Amino acid sequence: MDLLIPAMLTIITAATPLLFAALGEMVTEKSGVLNLGVEGMMVMGAIIGFIAVHASGSVTVAIFAAVLAGICMAAIFALFVLTFHASQVPTGLALTIFGIGLSALMGQNMVGIAYGGMPKIAIPGLAALPVVGTLFFQQDFLVYLSIAMVAAIHYFLHKTRAGLILRAVGDSHDAAHAMGYSVIKIRFMAILFGGAMAGLSGAYLSLAYSPMWVEQMTAGRGWIALALVVFACWRPVRVLFGAYLFGGISILQLHAQALGIGIPSQVMSMLPYLATILVLVIISRDVSKIKLNAPASLGRPFHPSR
Amino acid sequence: MLKKTLFSLVLAAALAVGTTAAAETKAAFVYVGPIGDHGYSYQHDQGRLALEKELGIKTSYVESVPEGADAERVIRQLASSGHNIIFTTSFGFMNPTLKVAKQFKDIKFEHATGYKRADNVSTYSARFYEGRTILGTIAGKMTKSNVVGYIASFPIPEVIRGIDAFTLALRKVNPAATVKVVWVNSWFDPGKEGDAAKALIDQGVDIITQHTDSPAPLQVAESRGVYAFGQASDMKAFAPKAQLTSIIDNWNNYYIDRVKAVMDGTWTSTDTWHGLKQGMVEMAPYGDAVPADVRQLADGVKQAIIDGTLHPFQGPIKNQKGELVVKAGEVISDADLLGLNWYVEGVEGSIPK
Structure with missing residues (x-):
């Protein structure tokens, strides 16, 4: 137990950035758009959030700035793929490369500056509970927000009319268009939402997880988030489960090493991707299973004229 | 037209650079x-x-x-x-x-x-390992739990040499102390390095040292109230209380000497492996937490390495099984150090293959 609670706390911090980014990407993909630029949007959120906290001293300002940075990056992507009909995959890759470069440029004077980290908020009453209180009710604001977002997105996608329309656009943009819905507008919003969530994820990295700025500090977490969406079969609660699983694996392997249990750490580093490939294999074997949840129009460009 | 103008501009610029360079x-x-x-x-x-x-x-x-x-x-x-x-x-x-x-x-x-x-x-x-000898000496004196954490990047001789040099120095001043190593498979991943530091601290480590490049482990040490050592540059800004000292890579003199040699026409092909003595490896100022007697001891070790009276890989050295590999009075040769691929006694776990 002495070891379990601290390990669990570390898992929560490792899972939160994955959760934000994957939830955002999931909503984008549900609208039928594949944005491979998660890493780029995330790293921009990280640098803008860090610059903002450094300049203003306010975490609230920093979080808003990071969200805005993610939205701006996503808007560039949306403009290219929706307005100019650029292919989604190369545009997303370009966005990642662009984000890494631009963040490095903007962060030149931020290297070597320390920040104390986000304050923890203890929920009155609940925080005093044994075990559960320490784990779930003495966290920083963004951890609470990430869990709340799972519920909100689940509710939105599966219980509201707007969510239904979003899913319809992702499954068959032609049908949604024929029904009179503005496919472009809905996809634009979904992409921007994905950007905002990636920005939050970046803010969590540079403000709470390892509160500092260093180039390329996302270190591939954007790609893990992308894999996570497929792993979770585009379901919010499964994204939550997957993020904590992926986070848990990476933390437990560190503990295993420190305890002298010999699992090659390289194997652990590939596990998230292996798990994703496995899920891909399983769901692609059964067409009906994909049809159940994978957005049918994912990655296909939409021309209203057709 | 514009393209052509641009091209000739670039060409002109390139030519200009070419002519001034000769001088x-x-x-x-x-x-x-x-x-x-x-x-x-x-x-x-x-x-x-x-x-x-x-x-x-x-x-x-x-x-x-x-x-x-x-x-x-x-x-x-x-x-x-x-x-x-x-x-x-x-x-x-x-x-x-x-x-x-x-x-x-x-x-x-x-x-x-x-x-x-x-x-x-x-x-x-x-010879960064000379710096690790000093870190090990300080850690051996300052650990209370007698377990020290080491965050490592990739299992190559350079990194293993550091772990071994650190452990040998640690156990020389504190034979009861051991080293827990965690490999993160990256030179640079602040999140993962920080997580590794947390995992080690959760398992009872009270001093952290690292062979990865970001200051994240120091930040974790600072917030958890344990000690740590910086890496490659002075990282005190990230851990004003926690950083005991730091190994600093100092290439300044080497670069100046070599370019001077080119200018004088005295440059020849050489093989350089410099350490504390030549100033290629430096130590950051001690943190406030290091007591006077430990400073004195560490300074002594540093001076002995500079004078050549102490070699970080001086026998007797035992491997993890407790077998005597290097006899008293012998040292591991440079050639063997360059290919070092085994842990000394006192390191827990095994090297990932």
């Missing part, structure tokens, strides 16, 4: 990481800046160059644009450097951490 010495640097990493590449770049300041010459650099085919292109580009000496600062640039050097006999090349040389290619590296 003065120009040095170029190739870095594997971004200069903003606040670690390895950052320190090389500090060397470049010192060179500019000291000799007043022009330098160029290319950062974040992947090891492989791209590196050759970058080095060739630098060689054909009027540079007289080119420093390639990562192990993976070894073969590209030699390939380009063959075609540019008049240009001098300096490759860091490699082992292949030619008439116009030198190699250089630093």
Whole structure:
């Protein structure tokens, strides 16, 4: 137990950035758009959030700035793929490369500056509970927000009319268009939402997880988030489960090493991707299973004229 | 039309660069990481800046160059644009450097951490393990739990040498102490390095040392109230209370000496492996937490290494099984150190294959 609670706390911090980014990407993909630029949007959120906290001293300002940075990056992507009909995959890759470069440029004077980290908020009453209180009710604001977002997105996608329309656009943009819905507008919003969530994820990295700025500090977490969406079969609660699983694996392997249990750490580093490939294999074997949840129009460009 | 004008402009600029270069010495640097990493590449770049300041010459650099085919292109580009000496600062640039050097006999090349040389290619590296001996000495005196954490990047001889040197020094002053090693499979991943630090602290470690490049483990140490050592540069800004000292890579003098040699025409191909004595490895000022007697002891160890009276790999040295590998009075030779692939007694766990 002495070891379990601290390990669990570390898992929560490792899972939160994955959760934000994957939830955002999931909503984008549900609208039928594949944005491979998660890493780029995330790293921009990280640098803008860090610059903002450094300049203003306010975490609230920093979080808003990071969200805005993610939205701006996503808007560039949306403009290219929706307005100019650029292919989604190369545009997303370009966005990642662009984000890494631009963040490095903007962060030149931020290297070597320390920040104390986000304050923890203890929920009155609940925080005093044994075990559960320490784990779930003495966290920083963004951890609470990430869990709340799972519920909100689940509710939105599966219980509201707007969510239904979003899913319809992702499954068959032609049908949604024929029904009179503005496919472009809905996809634009979904992409921007994905950007905002990636920005939050970046803010969590540079403000709470390892509160500092260093180039390329996302270190591939954007790609893990992308894999996570497929792993979770585009379901919010499964994204939550997957993020904590992926986070848990990476933390437990560190503990295993420190305890002298010999699992090659390289194997652990590939596990998230292996798990994703496995899920891909399983769901692609059964067409009906994909049809159940994978957005049918994912990655296909939409021309209203057709 | 515009394209043509642009092209002739570029051409003119290139020609202009070409003609001025003949008159003065120009040095170029190739870095594997971004200069903003606040670690390895950052320190090389500090060397470049010192060179500019000291000799007043022009330098160029290319950062974040992947090891492989791209590196050759970058080095060739630098060689054909009027540079007289080119420093390639990562192990993976070894073969590209030699390939380009063959075609540019008049240009001098300096490759860091490699082992292949030619008439116009030198190699250089630093004995960072000497610094680790000092860290181990301090850690041995200051640990209360007698378990020290080590965050490692990749299982290559350079890193294993550091772990062994640290452990030998640690157990020399504190035979009961042991080292827990966690490999993160990255030179640079602040999140994962921080997680590794948390995992180690959760398991009872009260001092953290690292062979990865970001200051994240120090930040974790600071917030958890344990001690830590910085890496490659002084990281006190990230852990004012926790940092006991830091190993600093100082390439300044080497870069200045080598470029001077080019200017004087005295440059020859050499193999340099410098340490504390030559100032290529430096220690940051002690943190406030280090008591006077420990400072004195660490200073003594440092002086002994500089004087040559103490070798970090001096026998008797036992391996993990407790077998005597190096007898008392003997030391591990440089050649064996360069290929070191086993843990000494006191390191827990095994080296990942």
